[in-house]
Amino acid sequence: MFDLHRLRLLRELKHRGTLAAVAAALSYSPSTVSQQLSQLEAEAGVRLLEPVGRRVRLTHQAEILVAHTEAVLERLERAQADIADSLTDVAGTLRVAAFQTAALTLVPPALTLLRAAHPRLRPHVTESEPEDALPALLARDFDLVVTEEYPGGAIPHPAELDQEPLLADTLRLAAPHPAHPAHPAHPADDGPPITLRSLAGHPWVMEPEGTAAHRWAVSLCRDAGFEPDVRFESSDLHLHLRLVEEGHAAAFLPDLIWNGRHPTVRLHPLPRARHTRRISTVVRRGRARHPAITACRAALRRAAEGVAKPAG
Structure with missing residues (x-):
């Protein structure tokens, strides 16, 4: 019979990558983690880790063992959800991650x-981009993640994750006012919509390289026939807005950033398909029916x- 604690350590190593990361996440010493995994190897009767430079990787x-561990942990989470569902109150800590505009x-x-419906529920919210939050969800650092997917950039989620649509958010081209970049006019006063191609020679602000948002934005510009001059990179869309307001850059801004307020920069439509x-x-499948999860999703x-x- 395998020791579940040691199986979880092996699973943690798969998701976190290094013994040091596992140790830091679980408040162990690296030597303790290594010793526990050595005992698991003895239980399994096969080699579980092999060295790759200064690191190790799973055999x-x-x-195979991790795949079965995932199934066991999913069943245990379902058991927790069933027990919680049998109670009359929703309580405990719920760890939520959301990207900036959603947060x-x-x-x-x-x-x-x-708070009004479940005063004993204690949400703990972290602002985190999907590129970091989804792996952390798999590693059980979060219980629920609010994530985003850009046109043409849908990423298949692992089978152990459950995804539920929340909102379709329109993206628009934001261009500085040509005559008074530091004092944007009412968008309705700016004449006809401009094209993406007309901003080919203008500086741009985009989210950091390597993110889905950055790949989508660069692809959109290339489809319009130019390579964008990306001079500013930030995951803070309010910085994007300020740079457009001050006339320093063009940007792509989502409607969610306004939340009903009047836009302070010129907004122009993008190709409908993009x-x-x-x-x-997104939650782990085994936790999807937990009352705290269903309450938060609702x-x-x-x-x-x-x-x-x-x-x-």
Whole structure:
């Protein structure tokens, strides 16, 4: 019989990559983790780790063991959900991760709804981009992640994750006012819409290289026939907005950033097939029926339904 604690350490190593990362996440010493995994190898009767430079990687037999461990942990999470569902109150800690615009516009009203309906539930919210939050969800650092997918950039999620659509968020081209870059005019005063190609020689602000948002934005510019001059990179879309307002850059901004407020920069439509990012909630499949998860998802859906379009 395998020791479940040691199986979880092996699973942690798969998701976190190094013994040091596993040790830091679980408050162990690296030597303790290594010793426990050596005992698991003895239990399994096969080699589970092999050295690769200064690191180790899982063998094929270890991958088989991790796959079964995932199934066991999923069943245990389902058991926790069933027990919680048998109780009359929703309580405990719920760890939520959300990217910036969702954290600013969707999470606060959802928290208000949760506080009113389930005062003993303790949400713990972290702002985190999907590239970091989804691996952390698999590693059980979070219980629910609010994520985004850009046109043409849908990433297949592992089978152990459950995804639920939340909101379709329109993306628009944001261009500085040509005459008074530091004092943007009412968008309605700016004449006809401009094309993406007309901003080919203009500086751009985009999210950091390597993110789905960056890949989508660069691809959109290339499809329009030019390579964007990306001079500013940040995951903070409010910085993007300020750079456009001050006339330093063009950008792609989602409607969610306005949350019903009047846009302060010129907004122009993008090609219909490429102008919407899809926002979803993602949880581990075994935890999807947990009352805290279902309550949080319901609150986020209500918050999404209440999101106002930019005032025109």
